Amino acid sequence: MGTASASSRKADPRTPADVRAERAARNEGRPTLAFDGVTPYVAYTGVDVLLDLQHPRTREPAELSFIVTTQVMELLFVLIRQHWTAARAALEEDDVPAAIAALRRSTAAQDVLVQSWDLLATLTPVEFNRFRDALGESSGFQSYTYRHLEFLLGNRSPALARPHRRMPEVYAELRRALGEPSLYDAALRLLARRGLPIPADRVERDWSAPYEPDERVEDAWAEVYADDRPGNELFLLAETLLDTAERVTRWRERHLAAVRRSMGAKPGTGGSQGLAWLAQSVRRDVFPELWTLRTRL
Template sequence: MGQERHTTIAADKPGAPRLSFGPADTPYAAYAHIDTLHRLQEPRSGVSAEMSFIVTTQVMELLFGLLEYEWTQARQELRADDVPGAIAALRRGLHVQDVLVTSWDLLATLTPVEFNAFRDQLGEASGFQSAAYRRLEFLIGNKSEPMLRPHAGVPKAHAELSAALRTPSLYDEALALLHRRGLPIPEASLDRDWTSPYDPSEDVERAWQTVYGPGTEHRDLADLAEVLLDVAERVTRWRQRHYASVKRAMGAKPGTAGSSGLGWLRRAMDQDVFPELWSARTGI
């Protein structure tokens, strides 16, 4: 009774929020499908840590989708020669990347005993099967046609990934922009097989060095380069945290889907994103 009286008094005050709604969900729950979100966690074991594992995985998937949205917007702006628009989208994405990196903290206390207690429930499930994450990898140029195979039985996901594989990456569009601005980007970097991984070029490295040169002609492109490097650095941080989290929870055991586990993650961790933006610094 005391709580009901408090609610009624609060609702009668000027400026107080409306507290009475219809028989269905509150507008908040209906707008963001909150009840649906909270019904999506279905632990298969009695291990408390499994709930944290599932929620963290689902949060990461939502953030993958948001980051894809921002990176796709940035790529469109680059195609339209809108450097400020591309930088704005990439900067919004940086905040998403930061949250993704720190989201590993939710699993930082997962001990090997706790993980092993529910690991069998995963079966062959593995994060590398995430279609959303794979689209992000394709967006930054880490192309690999074999990575479409896990989704062969899911037509929508396979079609989206196939389209992403065959579309120029963020970095490809940045190099095309540099070319349109008169910088000497080689033809091999502009007209190539978009399904193949990017092959670094000394000519591209020199073009980025020109962007960083004295004068104001390319200042906006230098700003773009720095934001792209911010993106690349956060991708590396994500991979490092992933590696460390797996090493902590399961050591050098094979991955659930049969990968080499740490070996697979280490190779990804050591791979530079937007390589000439890193190598160009040596000659600046």
């Protein structure tokens, strides 16, 4: 009895590829149509939960577009954060090729993020006004997933984590992010380890403070750009960082344009001056010395 039971529990010798091939043969090449319970697709993706998260508060059809677009952006924020975090870790480990690969994956997600504004491109002020009051004090500024991205870029202030202090896990993650080098900080630390003249106060500093441009950092990047051969991985890193930075600016510009088109210069729902506040964000360069260096070269 015990032997038979043990025998029945023997591992299936078939590989997953074998199982898939057998299933295809059994189905004569057609998709499986019968399942016990939900389909494996639903179980894996959680799409039933995902599609139950849209709850418009008005009868204005454009509100659904607004909600779906916002949720798509939030998912992309999560994906981009994963890539930027991986890139930062690779830089701290002196693995420049891995950092470049992670950043290139992130730019593909950033392109989709920028294009997602197209979903709201036709939102008129009249349509927006029909559901804007239903937002209450809700604002994209309150997105903690986006705040993580800004912290990774170096746009930091402990006050920016404060809106989330009533969410202990989220607040702890943001506070932890404030105490770690940003993506750009990690790049500068790498340059210093490679012998480039990065100032000591850029290698170790109060990471919670926002990054401030430094002409000496520009000098170090100038040395990198002096050797633009394809094999210079630091040059490739610099250009890939700028690819990332440019897409951040594009996203901010599209955000500004969308707000200007849908509500003009009215105050924002979250307490800001709306258009004027967003314009300040657009003017803030990401990885600033990589931009100012262009004039010098």
